[in-house]
Amino acid sequence: MSAPNYGHAFALWRAGAGASWDNYTQHAFVEGLRDGSLPQESYLHYLRQDYVFLIHFARAWALAAAKAETLDEMAAASATVHALVHIEMPLHVKTCAAYGIDRTALEATAEAPGNLAYTRYVLEAGYSGDLLDLLAALAPCVLGYGEIGLRLAGNTGPYADWCDTYAGAEFQALCKNVGTVLDDALLRRLGPDWHELPRAKTLQSRFTAATQLEIGFWNMAQSP
Amino acid sequence: MSAPNYGHAFALWRAGAGASWDNYTQHAFVEGLRDGSLPQESYLHYLRQDYVFLIHFARAWALAAAKAETLDEMAAASATVHALVHIEMPLHVKTCAAYGIDRTALEATAEAPGNLAYTRYVLEAGYSGDLLDLLAALAPCVLGYGEIGLRLAGNTGPYADWCDTYAGAEFQALCKNVGTVLDDALLRRLGPDWHELPRAKTLQSRFTAATQLEIGFWNMAQSP
Amino acid sequence: MSAPNYGHAFALWRAGAGASWDNYTQHAFVEGLRDGSLPQESYLHYLRQDYVFLIHFARAWALAAAKAETLDEMAAASATVHALVHIEMPLHVKTCAAYGIDRTALEATAEAPGNLAYTRYVLEAGYSGDLLDLLAALAPCVLGYGEIGLRLAGNTGPYADWCDTYAGAEFQALCKNVGTVLDDALLRRLGPDWHELPRAKTLQSRFTAATQLEIGFWNMAQSP
Amino acid sequence: MSAPNYGHAFALWRAGAGASWDNYTQHAFVEGLRDGSLPQESYLHYLRQDYVFLIHFARAWALAAAKAETLDEMAAASATVHALVHIEMPLHVKTCAAYGIDRTALEATAEAPGNLAYTRYVLEAGYSGDLLDLLAALAPCVLGYGEIGLRLAGNTGPYADWCDTYAGAEFQALCKNVGTVLDDALLRRLGPDWHELPRAKTLQSRFTAATQLEIGFWNMAQSP
Numbered sequence: 052m053s054a055p056n057y058g059h060a061f062a063l064w065r066a067g068a069g070a071s072w073d074n075y076t077q078h079a080f081v082e083g084l085r086d087g088s089l090p091q092e093s094y095l096h097y098l099r100q101d102y103v104f105l106i107h108f109a110r111a112w113a114l115a116a117a118k119a120e121t122l123d124e125m126a127a128a129s130a131t132v133h134a135l136v137h138i139e140m141p142l143h144v145k146t147c148a149a150y151g152i153d154r155t156a157l158e159a160t161a162e163a164p165g166n167l168a169y170t171r172y173v174l175e176a177g178y179s180g181d182l183l184d185l186l187a188a189l190a191p192c193v194l195g196y197g198e199i200g201l202r203l204a205g206n207t208g209p210y211a212d213w214c215d216t217y218a219g220a221e222f223q224a225l226c227k228n229v230g231t232v233l234d235d236a237l238l239r240r241l242g243p244d245w246h247e248l249p250r251a252k253t254l255q256s257r258f259t260a261a262t263q264l265e266i267g268f269w270n271m272a273q274s275p
Numbered sequence: 276m277s278a279p280n281y282g283h284a285f286a287l288w289r290a291g292a293g294a295s296w297d298n299y300t301q302h303a304f305v306e307g308l309r310d311g312s313l314p315q316e317s318y319l320h321y322l323r324q325d326y327v328f329l330i331h332f333a334r335a336w337a338l339a340a341a342k343a344e345t346l347d348e349m350a351a352a353s354a355t356v357h358a359l360v361h362i363e364m365p366l367h368v369k370t371c372a373a374y375g376i377d378r379t380a381l382e383a384t385a386e387a388p389g390n391l392a393y394t395r396y397v398l399e400a401g402y403s404g405d406l407l408d409l410l411a412a413l414a415p416c417v418l419g420y421g422e423i424g425l426r427l428a429g430n431t432g433p434y435a436d437w438c439d440t441y442a443g444a445e446f447q448a449l450c451k452n453v454g455t456v457l458d459d460a461l462l463r464r465l466g467p468d469w470h471e472l473p474r475a476k477t478l479q480s481r482f483t484a485a486t487q488l489e490i491g492f493w494n495m496a497q498s499p
Numbered sequence: 500m501s502a503p504n505y506g507h508a509f510a511l512w513r514a515g516a517g518a519s520w521d522n523y524t525q526h527a528f529v530e531g532l533r534d535g536s537l538p539q540e541s542y543l544h545y546l547r548q549d550y551v552f553l554i555h556f557a558r559a560w561a562l563a564a565a566k567a568e569t570l571d572e573m574a575a576a577s578a579t580v581h582a583l584v585h586i587e588m589p590l591h592v593k594t595c596a597a598y599g600i601d602r603t604a605l606e607a608t609a610e611a612p613g614n615l616a617y618t619r620y621v622l623e624a625g626y627s628g629d630l631l632d633l634l635a636a637l638a639p640c641v642l643g644y645g646e647i648g649l650r651l652a653g654n655t656g657p658y659a660d661w662c663d664t665y666a667g668a669e670f671q672a673l674c675k676n677v678g679t680v681l682d683d684a685l686l687r688r689l690g691p692d693w694h695e696l697p698r699a700k701t702l703q704s705r706f707t708a709a710t711q712l713e714i715g716f717w718n719m720a721q722s723p
Numbered sequence: 724m725s726a727p728n729y730g731h732a733f734a735l736w737r738a739g740a741g742a743s744w745d746n747y748t749q750h751a752f753v754e755g756l757r758d759g760s761l762p763q764e765s766y767l768h769y770l771r772q773d774y775v776f777l778i779h780f781a782r783a784w785a786l787a788a789a790k791a792e793t794l795d796e797m798a799a800a801s802a803t804v805h806a807l808v809h810i811e812m813p814l815h816v817k818t819c820a821a822y823g824i825d826r827t828a829l830e831a832t833a834e835a836p837g838n839l840a841y842t843r844y845v846l847e848a849g850y851s852g853d854l855l856d857l858l859a860a861l862a863p864c865v866l867g868y869g870e871i872g873l874r875l876a877g878n879t880g881p882y883a884d885w886c887d888t889y890a891g892a893e894f895q896a897l898c899k900n901v902g903t904v905l906d907d908a909l910l911r912r913l914g915p916d917w918h919e920l921p922r923a924k925t926l927q928s929r930f931t932a933a934t935q936l937e938i939g940f941w942n943m944a945q946s947p
Contacts, residue, residue, distance in 0.1 A: 113338070113356075114338070116334065117851065129360060164715055172619045175619040240922045249913065342627050388935075561791075561800070574809075580785075
């Protein structure tokens with residue numbers, strides 16, 4: 052599928068990630084969500100791990116707010132934290148409850164190594180680098196889920212709710228906003244030709260590494 | 276005045292800060308707000324510097340969310356960021372506009388050294404230490420303004436709006452919540468006798484240092 | 500084997516890590532080093548990955564120096580950085596050169612996921628927590644290698660050099676020093692009964708997680 | 724005096740700091756060191772405050788090592804930490820001892836606000852930004868002292884030892900090395916035209932702010 056329009060940096064980095072991008076967004080796990088063949092056990096395993104993931108991912112977006120240089124950057128980052136904590140995570144709680152996993156069980160989830168690797172990579176990129184390093188590492192998750200959502204829109208199988216969430220207007224608006232924040236942050240610091248600077252290689256490598264860690268996450272999710 | 280009830284840690288640290296606490300909360304600048312004798316020029320200087328202050332202070336609360344260990348800690352910290360960015364800062368913009376200082380002028384404010392010293396101290400405490408170090412350094416601003424607000428409640432002078440904001444139910448609820456988050460965070464990490472641990476001295480010294488930096492901020496604000 | 504005497508915290512955390520500790524220090528990879536059965540290909544794969552590991556590990560010890568509260572803590576942490584950069588890493592360069600892997604090849608090593616997971620976990624523990632969180636996550640590598648070194652001391656097989664390095668007086672002195680720094684840092688912040696505080700569980704979980712990431716590192720190293 | 728040759732970035736930033744640079748490097752305190760008119764009381768006050776300063780400054784250089792992207796960057800930063808902890812700080816201890824201030828008294832120094840403001844600004848710049856932000860904030864101290872040292876070289880007054888230290892070959896070599904690390908780090912990330920990027924303004928503002936904080940430090944030192 053063609054790239055969704057989430058801005059300039061996303062288009063470049065998505066292309067730069069090469070086959071890894073398709074291996075992530077068209078992973079067997081995703082195909083299982085699409086055609087309904089994903090075993091429920093895998094799905095629940097995924098939801099539990101994703102709950103732990105979202106806690107650390109929200110922390111990483113909070114770190115982005117701490118590293119912001121403008122009010123717009125701060126507002127965008129803190130709005131994302133807010134969405135994760137008050138919208139996406141309650142959804143997980145509700146979905147898991149429907150499958151008989153209560154909140155206590157959810158919160159007792161042991162973090163899988165492939166899960167831990169991803170979030171700590173993102174957080175460390177943010178702490179050791181600046182806001183650009185952090186955004187480059189955060190982008191694949193948000194924007195990749197947006198792209199998957201668009202591809203799976205209108206799904207009527209057992210995982211239609213999941214597809215609707217990421218295909219939905221709210222999540223797509225978040226993706227467009229993140230894409231804009233990213234482009235603005237790059238322009239504001241590095242100018243219009245930022246992609247020709249040596250720094251662009253580091254940023255691409257962070258985007259690509261996070262994309263590969265998404266693949267690792269799907270692999271982990273698939274095998275409870 | 277007796278200490279407001281913002282929890283156990285606040286009561287201990289407020290007492291531990293000694294005369295510095297009164298020098299902060301009953302500073303000549305505050306008395307000028309109370310009896311209306313504060314020159315408007317000083318007030319506007321304060322509002323401009325406080326605008327810059329709030330940006331960095333919001334970054335520090337965002338860092339607290341990044342350093343949170345529980346969802347409750349994260350939600351409290353990110354709610355505070357939200358309040359600062361979406362409530363307190365727009366209030367500054369509006370008040371300044373009423374005095375003829377437009378947003379561009381406000382954002383062009385040169386940060387005074389006494390302003391910079393305070394926020395960087397708080398942020399660095401948070402980055403180098405853990406959430407407790409950060410909360411101990413964040414507490415004097417929020418809770419001190421709460422205490423000042425209670426003392427100046429019902430003020431009818433030229434600075435009644437300012438007094439109302441910090442005396443108001445919304446800000447007082449925030450103070451109580453911050454006090455609870457603080458007590459819970461201490462209990463959760465260090466147990467009920469945390470104040471007898473060596474660590475308590477470091478935390479007190481962070482609270483006291485931030486209190487003294489508040490005094491420096493008022494001093495700076497008073498002399499445009 | 501009985502625990503080496505690297506201090507009080509190490510003894511507690513080593514016991515607290517349960518079977519994971521033996522699974523790490525008596526891993527099949529280690530047994531292969533001991534009895535010489537480890538394929539050379541695996542050993543070279545390990546050396547290359549460990550080179551990348553040491554760069555990030557040295558960064559983590561540098562972060563410990565940044566987070567130190569006393570000169571002694573800073574001196575110990577910076578001495579470890581110095582040892583890693585000026586002693587251990589040149590050894591890797593030299594050993595690899597002897598096997599025909601030049602420095603350029605060594606530096607071009609692609610970081611394996613099991614390698615990345617470990618160092619980012621440690622660094623993030625340090626950035627998000629305080630010095631104690633960081634030291635608890637750093638301890639299993641240094642002290643575990645010390646214990647392995649003692650067990651493999653006097654080895655005369657193909658990996659005798661590796662065994663000598665970690666059994667040697669210099670590395671053992673480093674281990675004792677790290678153990679002392681750890682005990683002192685705990686005592687200085689949390690007092691003599693620190694192991695009874697809730698915080699002790701978090702620190703144990705960091706030590707245990709790092710131990711499990713060591714197992715993941717050996718697993719990765721074993722299968723080039 | 725003409726700028727010492729500490730590299731390209733230093734030349735640009737020194738010019739960009741405008742009058743602040745001369746106000747720092749030719750401050751009345753410095754002139755008092757040069758012509759011997761500085762009261763001994765001020766000098767001892769300075770030494771005590773500078774001792775506290777160096778602890779935090781060493782932490783900031785350790786943070787630079789943690790944020791390094793290459794071994795060369797890490798080695799340069801950790802060598803500076805080493806020099807500060809093992810050379811410059813013992814010199815302070817020795818000098819103070821000669822004036823009757825023992826180590827305990829030295830370590831009990833209460834950090835002055837103008838001292839705290841400076842080091843926390845530098846550390847926070849490093850934590851919130853990347854290595855370039857940190858180096859831009861670190862540069863004025865090291866390179867400014869190098870320039871002052873060159874100007875005061877050969878001094879025979881009561882502060883000849885101080886002048887010799889910073890005029891000496893060892894410190895001048897450190898300055899040249901820091902200048903090179905800086906130029907290399909900029910080139911490596913932003914390319915040869917880095918000074919034309921928007922980012923250059925942020926870096927200049929960090930250099931200028933740190934220069935102004937040096938002036939604040941001299942002001943504080945002059946008035947015990």
